Amino acid sequence: MKLNKKIAYVGCLGMIGIITTEFGIIGILPQIAVYYGITIDKAAYLLSAFALVIALTGPFMTLLFSGFDRKKIMLATIFIFLLSTVVSAFSPPFWLLMIVRMLPAFLQPVYIATAIAAAVASGEKSQENQLMGIVLGGIALAMVTTVPFATYLASIFTWQISFFVQAIVSALALFTIFRIMPGGEIPEKKSYGSQIKILKDKSFVLSTAMNFFMIASWFSTYSYFADYLIKTRKVDMAAISYLLLLFGIVGVFSNWLSGKMLTKSITKTVAFFLLGTVIIPVILIYSGDSIWITIMLVAIWGFFYAPCFLNASAYMISAAPKSLEFANSLATSFGNLGVFLGTAVGGWIISQSTISNVPWAGMGFGILSLLMVACRSILESKNKKLILINTVSNI
Numbered sequence: 001m002k003l004n005k006k007i008a009y010v011g012c013l014g015m016i017g018i019i020t021t022e023f024g025i026i027g028i029l030p031q032i033a034v035y036y037g038i039t040i041d042k043a044a045y046l047l048s049a050f051a052l053v054i055a056l057t058g059p060f061m062t063l064l065f066s067g068f069d070r071k072k073i074m075l076a077t078i079f080i081f082l083l084s085t086v087v088s089a090f091s092p093p094f095w096l097l098m099i100v101r102m103l104p105a106f107l108q109p110v111y112i113a114t115a116i117a118a119a120v121a122s123g124e125k126s127q128e129n130q131l132m133g134i135v136l137g138g139i140a141l142a143m144v145t146t147v148p149f150a151t152y153l154a155s156i157f158t159w160q161i162s163f164f165v166q167a168i169v170s171a172l173a174l175f176t177i178f179r180i181m182p183g184g185e186i187p188e189k190k191s192y193g194s195q196i197k198i199l200k201d202k203s204f205v206l207s208t209a210m211n212f213f214m215i216a217s218w219f220s221t222y223s224y225f226a227d228y229l230i231k232t233r234k235v236d237m238a239a240i241s242y243l244l245l246l247f248g249i250v251g252v253f254s255n256w257l258s259g260k261m262l263t264k265s266i267t268k269t270v271a272f273f274l275l276g277t278v279i280i281p282v283i284l285i286y287s288g289d290s291i292w293i294t295i296m297l298v299a300i301w302g303f304f305y306a307p308c309f310l311n312a313s314a315y316m317i318s319a320a321p322k323s324l325e326f327a328n329s330l331a332t333s334f335g336n337l338g339v340f341l342g343t344a345v346g347g348w349i350i351s352q353s354t355i356s357n358v359p360w361a362g363m364g365f366g367i368l369s370l371l372m373v374a375c376r377s378i379l380e381s382k383n384k385k386l387i388l389i390n391t392v393s394n395i
Contacts (some may be wrong), residue, residue, distance in 0.1 A: 008134035008255030010180050011115030015076055015138025017107055017173040020146040021081050021166045022050055025101075027226050030237070031159040034092045040227050041347030047223055049098055050105045051339035060111035061328060065110050070118045071183040077111040080104045082170035089163035099154050100301060109332035112136075116313070116328050132317075136310045140255035143306065144248025151226070152189030152241030168376075188249035198327065203376050204319040208334050210270070210372035211312040215338025216345070218278040218305050221284065221358050222341040224350070232284075232356050233294045241299045250299045251306025258307030270311045271373050276304020277334075277366025280365030281359035309335060319376075338365075366375055 025046050042241040065073055081104040088100055119131040148171050150162040198204050221228060226240045235243070261269040280301050287293050320327040338383045342365065346358045
């Protein structure tokens with residue numbers, strides 16, 4: 001295996017550990033709510049607080065660590081994730097569980113930006129989206145392997161076992177990074193001003209807004225995946241683990257497909273998968289509760305959802321190609337701000353009415369994300385015309 005792909009796959013394994021920790025909580029939220037005697041929207045703070053920390057600190061942490069040895073950064077991040085899951089597995093008081101869940105979130109965007117930058121730096125320019133897709137493919141792989149497996153074990157034993165699974169994955173990632181990732185790779189530290197200036201670019205701002213609304217759309221419902229299906233589709237916890245497995249299997253395929261499509265047209269690929277933010281809520285609201293309909297629904301849901309993080313990163317980087325790591329950190333941060341907003345809005349709807357109304361929020365955010373893509377396309381079309389006019393006039 002070529003060195004560049006080996007580095008990308010190492011980064012991918014770390015991503016599996018990170019995503020298993022962040023989103024593995026989704027399948028066991030109903031059990032945690034019962035254990036601590038709280039409502040499901042309060043239990044969801046374990047997800048939304050994690051996401052909020054990333055959203056508020058991600059870009060600053062990435063800038064702070066941008067000149068450090070990449071291997072050391074990745075090792076430190078995964079070690080903190082490992083420590084967090086070990087403590088969580090012993091079911092501490094809810095306030096302490098919240099704190100240990102939040103601690104690794106400070107370095108999560110640093111890891112993602114570093115892993116992608118390391119993979120991309122080791123390959124050719126033409127391989128950029130492919131290598132980035134391998135690293136971010138860890139998201140889809142976690143959805144098809146560790147997340148449903150942890151949920152399945154929790155349905156047989158207790159919710160605490162899910163955290164032990166997370167700890168094992170993090171330990172494996174830590175060992176692999178230590179053994180394979182080359183050390184001493186310290187990237188040239190760019191000035192803060194040279195990176196922050198991308199925030200003045202209108203195309204980048206619109207891309208950031210698209211990312212924010214898209215993730216908010218998906219997570220307004222996906223954060224409550226288990227509880228939603230239990231209450232509206234009458235399935236049990238064991239069935240939830242199988243549905244999560246199906247969700248992930250389809251997601252692996254769509255993540256691969258998206259990577260291929262991005263090499264041809266980033267905008268068209270993003271717009272295509274964004275259609276799912278409108279289609280899925282309609283299906284959720286108006287389809288019946290037959291188990292076969294539910295299976296097909298989850299498959300379609302997983303297909304459109306899985307590439308969202310890859311598409312968001314590619315779309316934002318295309319607007320700021322010279323600030324790869326900072327653009328990636330902003331993609332992660334605003335994506336997680338979307339996770340926070342979507343989870344919070346979904347929880348508010350549940351507390352005020354019923355969980356069956358949550359998909360409406362997803363549809364609203366989805367329409368906003370599509371509008372951002374349209375606005376960027378119009379803006380860039382106008383800029384191209386202005387450049388063409390200026391070129392002709394200079395001739």
